[in-house]
Amino acid sequence: MRRPSTGSGGPLDDDPSDPGKDAGGETAEPPADPTVGPGVGPYEGPWPDDPRLDPELLATGDRRNVLDRYRYWRLDAIVADLDEHRAPLHVAIQNWEHDFNIGSIVRTANAFNVSAVHIVGRRRWNRRGAMVTDRYLHVEHHADVASLVAATTAAGVSLVGVDNLPGAVPLEPVELPRSCCLVFGSEGPGLTEDMVAACERLVAITQHGSTRSLNAGAAAAIAMYHWSRRWGS
Numbered sequence: 001m002r003r004p005s006t007g008s009g010g011p012l013d014d015d016p017s018d019p020g021k022d023a024g025g026e027t028a029e030p031p032a033d034p035t036v037g038p039g040v041g042p043y044e045g046p047w048p049d050d051p052r053l054d055p056e057l058l059a060t061g062d063r064r065n066v067l068d069r070y071r072y073w074r075l076d077a078i079v080a081d082l083d084e085h086r087a088p089l090h091v092a093i094q095n096w097e098h099d100f101n102i103g104s105i106v107r108t109a110n111a112f113n114v115s116a117v118h119i120v121g122r123r124r125w126n127r128r129g130a131m132v133t134d135r136y137l138h139v140e141h142h143a144d145v146a147s148l149v150a151a152t153t154a155a156g157v158s159l160v161g162v163d164n165l166p167g168a169v170p171l172e173p174v175e176l177p178r179s180c181c182l183v184f185g186s187e188g189p190g191l192t193e194d195m196v197a198a199c200e201r202l203v204a205i206t207q208h209g210s211t212r213s214l215n216a217g218a219a220a221a222i223a224m225y226h227w228s229r230r231w232g233s
């Protein structure tokens with residue numbers, strides 16, 4: 001079974017001094033008090049012997065933000081079950097700004113059960129907004145574009161840049177490849193030139209108002225949904 005949240009570049013930074021972690025990592029966990037928060041309380045009834053179930057959660061309750069079918073399941077059992085039906089979709093994010101949108105993109109990537117999330121650039125990423133959903137994903141770090149290209153080529157997925165840059169075609173009529181990696185840029189700079197050069201195509205979400213761009217988290221959700229409308233099971 002693959003372990004969650006590991007990467008080709010080694011484990012992601014768990015430095016407690018990471019401002020992203022302080023802001024939204026471990027502190028984004030549900031309350032420790034099992035009598036507080038959403039979810040279910042201690043298991044009632046004959047004690048189940050299903051090895052996927054976590055004895056501690058059964059005893060104290062399960063307050064995690066998980067589907068009802070995963071109530072009381074161990075984390076590794078949930079990841080193993082998700083691995084059985086991952087989408088052939090990958091997501092990559094350029095991380096230059098310690099951007100709070102990255103956590104939001106990770107959470108959406110979990111909702112679409114993508115095969116992997118690739119963080120390109122800085123190893124530390126802002127976990128605010130991820131709400132610990134990265135634990136259920138395979139998050140890989142790449143120091144540079146070449147490392148991302150090597151990983152996605154090995155996985156057999158093409159890179160699709162998502163940005164409103166010159167040369168981008170409107171996303172709406174495009175049928176994205178079934179196996180692909182959607183690539184998003186940082187707030188501010190957007191996709192870098194070398195990343196654009198590595199992408200097989202570039203798509204833009206059509207806008208109708210006055211703002212120059214969407215925030216990256218919103219753009220990623222739209223693009224993943226667009227892929228899912230065609231290829232989601």
Ligand SMILES: C[S@@+](CC[C@H](N)C(=O)[O-])C[C@H]1O[C@@H](n2cnc3c(N)ncnc32)[C@H](O)[C@@H]1O
Nearest residue numbers: 162163184185186190191204205213214216219
């Ligand atoms: C705030 S944008 C920054 C750069 C943008 N190229 C600009 O001209 O302002 C951050 C990221 O959000 C995504 N994004 C924002 N608006 C988008 C749009 N209309 N179409 C596709 N992607 C968009 C892209 O991935 C982009 O790199």
